Amino acid sequence: MHNIQEIAEKLTQSGLKVTPQRIAVMQALMKFHHHPTAEEIFREVSQNIPGLSQTTVYNTLDVFVKKGIAQRIATDAGVMRYDVIAEAHHHLYCLGTARVEDYFDPELDKLLRDYFEKKKINGFRPIDIKLHLTGEFEEQK
Amino acid sequence: MHNIQEIAEKLTQSGLKVTPQRIAVMQALMKFHHHPTAEEIFREVSQNIPGLSQTTVYNTLDVFVKKGIAQRIATDAGVMRYDVIAEAHHHLYCLGTARVEDYFDPELDKLLRDYFEKKKINGFRPIDIKLHLTGEFEEQK
DNA sequence: TAATAAAATGTAATTGTTACAAATTAAAAA
DNA sequence: TTTTTAATTTGTAACAATTACATTTTATTA
Secondary structure, eight states: OOSHHHHHHHHHHTTOOOOHHHHHHHHHHHHOOSOOBHHHHHHHHHHHSTTOOHHHHHHHHHHHHHHTSEEEEEOTTSOEEEEEOOSOOEEEEESSSOOEEEEOOHHHHHHHHHHHHHSOBTTEEEEEEEEEEEEEEOSOO | OOSHHHHHHHHHHTTOOOOHHHHHHHHHHHHOOSOOBHHHHHHHHHHHSTTOOHHHHHHHHHHHHHHTSEEEEEOTTSOEEEEEOOSOOEEEEESSSOOEEEEOOHHHHHHHHHHHHHSOBTTEEEEEEEEEEEEEEOSOO
């Protein structure tokens, strides 16, 4: 779902009005695969929508998060990063760069699900299990 | 190691001068088990050290993190929280409250270590593996 | 096409954190 | 002990990211 039609549909489904700003923010979210900050999205979307306000970007991202069509992640640098929600995935935090990448691993998900089914944590019912892998990218990519 | 002597020793070992502020900050870090914010530490430590500056708390926590005797974690609320580093542990993020609790599970650690030994992620070498369990505490505790 | 609730805008406030210069202090040397 | 010196603390001000709020604009529905 990368075209305007489908995005509009998704917005309507979530009970949101379809506006150029929202469509553009969603497109930017889907374009960047490295968890953009609100500022990066603002810069990107501003090219198409000249008078765009920062506030709008923050509002829009917030709404997306509340509706569950985007995800907000806190980074160690103190900036929030955003993410379109697709399937379950984990995050790779690159040490040198501040990069955050998605990591999909259904096999691991199953392993964890099974593990916590057996093992109970006292009084805590996990709803979402996410791995936080800190490390380094080897030169290549 | 909860007494002044031992804390002082730990500071010296890390190549840090022993100051009342540092000792008090470390004591506060050890007293609170729910990952205090800099502000919480400031309030606590201010009681013993009246003229204490906010900046000192931030500096001190930063130094601790750099020396590896404390840990800084970014939260979804946009505030940093701090943590004395003991053994490897994971974090339980409580949905309702903004609480973050430690979760120790050596068995799980081994499971994960083994898993990533076999399974290679393309180009990424994990240094630290941390689980991020979001969920709810059941009434009791 | 008009009415209306929702959304976007701009500005200003707020919050958490950091930069920086000056004053103080812990530790080492005399 | 006293002196020296580099490290640490302090206070203030700056900063960056985010939010509050009042006003204007717009998408949707009737």
